Amino acid sequence: MKININEEIAAFMRERYAGYPPRIEIPLLSKHFKKNVHAIRAQIRNLVFPITIRHDEGGRQHVLLSDLIRYELTGEKQPQLETRHKPKPRNPLGLNGGARRRGAPTKSERIARKISTGAQE
Numbered sequence: 001m002k003i004n005i006n007e008e009i010a011a012f013m014r015e016r017y018a019g020y021p022p023r024i025e026i027p028l029l030s031k032h033f034k035k036n037v038h039a040i041r042a043q044i045r046n047l048v049f050p051i052t053i054r055h056d057e058g059g060r061q062h063v064l065l066s067d068l069i070r071y072e073l074t075g076e077k078q079p080q081l082e083t084r085h086k087p088k089p090r091n092p093l094g095l096n097g098g099a100r101r102r103g104a105p106t107k108s109e110r111i112a113r114k115i116s117t118g119a120q121e
Helices: 005-016 026-033 037-045 065-074 107-117
Strands: 023-025 061-064
Touching (some): 005 065, 023 065, 061 065
């Protein structure tokens, strides 16, 4: 009796992932990898998570079951898709310049104030 290794692997995978949905959310993925949700989200944010993360319309992240099985079989890191989130640029003065820095004005601020008020020296 000849045993086909591919059939054995397929049977093992079917048995192991029988209760998994086709789209796996991050909390279920954290139970699978035995890591907490925050650690997995940090890996996703830093683009070092080994499985391709997909985003649905609501902005929620999920992994396809086929990608998880492919990673389990091959062990290769999969490419990440472009994320829609872009970090906001830092504004030292806050929104619309509302927050002011403390202390004496700098030389450039003094010059800008003189120009804007039209003060003569």
